[in-house]
Amino acid sequence: KNQVEQSPQSLIILEGKNCTLQCNYTVSPFSNLRWYKQDTGRGPVSLTIMTFSENTKSNGRYTATLDADTKQSSLHITASQLSDSASYICVVSGRAGTALIFGKGTTLSVSS
Amino acid sequence: GAVVSQHPSRVICKSGTSVKIECRSLDFQATTMFWYRQFPKKSLMLMATSNEGSKATYEQGVEKDKFLINHASLTLSTLTVTSAHPEDSSFYICSAWRTSGSPDTQYFGPGTRLTVL
Numbered sequence: 046k047n048q049v050e051q052s053p054q055s056l057i058i059l060e061g062k063n064c065t066l067q068c069n070y071t072v073s074p075f076s077n078l079r080w081y082k083q084d085t086g087r088g089p090v091s092l093t094i095m096t097f098s099e100n101t102k103s104n105g106r107y108t109a110t111l112d113a114d115t116k117q118s119s120l121h122i123t124a125s126q127l128s129d130s131a132s133y134i135c136v137v138s139g140r141a142g143t144a145l146i147f148g149k150g151t152t153l154s155v156s157s
Numbered sequence: 158g159a160v161v162s163q164h165p166s167r168v169i170c171k172s173g174t175s176v177k178i179e180c181r182s183l184d185f186q187a188t189t190m191f192w193y194r195q196f197p198k199k200s201l202m203l204m205a206t207s208n209e210g211s212k213a214t215y216e217q218g219v220e221k222d223k224f225l226i227n228h229a230s231l232t233l234s235t236l237t238v239t240s241a242h243p244e245d246s247s248f249y250i251c252s253a254w255r256t257s258g259s260p261d262t263q264y265f266g267p268g269t270r271l272t273v274l
Contacts, residue, residue, distance in 0.1 A: 081265075086248070086268070086270065087267055087268060088161075088163075088250050088265040088266050088267045088268045089201070089250075089265045090265070091262070091264070094262060134200065134201075138263075144191060144203050144206060145191075145203075145252075145263060147200050147201050148200065149199075149200045150200055152198070
């Protein structure tokens with residue numbers, strides 16, 4: 046069964062600290078993996094997208110890694126800011142044109 | 158980046174009425190659009206896949222006669238919630254699949270908050 050599992054479910058960190066979110070998937074065939082940030086009451090916004098051959102991709106303070114062999118991905122956030130408080134969703138795409146498979150997300154709270 | 162819009166952003170209606178939500182891809186053509194529903198603090202749940210010029214494909218458990226989907230053009234898909242009930246209150250999000258470029262990418266709309274009284 047195609048699944049995407051994320052951990053931790055929620056996380057609280059102090060402003061300025063780093064954190065790493067995890068994503069494991071069992072999707073086959075695999076096309077690409079995306080990390081989205083979703084603020085409360087808003088639609089998801091893409092942070093990174095990686096295909097099978099890509100191991101790491103950065104977008105500002107966000108760095109995503111992908112290990113296609115172990116089917117694991119991580120999203121590292123450096124020097125966290127209060128505005129980073131949101132839900133971070135790992136999404137895996139199978140065959141082109143098919144629906145995405147969503148993880149349940151990690152809720153990040155950054156406090157001052 | 159590509160933009161997908163939704164209208165309205167918020168709607169409040171009475172039980173028994175119908176509500177139409179529009180999803181538009183503003184700067185690319187999308188033969189495939191998706192409609193999702195999201196409950197508070199929950200992940201997005203796929204409701205249906207909307208294909209331009211053909212009938213939508215609904216996920217198991219989603220009533221096609223209640224959630225009417227029309228994808229009349231390559232830039233517009235609509236979701237109509239018919240005979241709305243309070244349990245239909247939710248956050249509805251659409252996405253449009255951009256197949257041009259590599260890798261293909263799905264762009265999400267900002268969402269529509271539906272409240273049924």
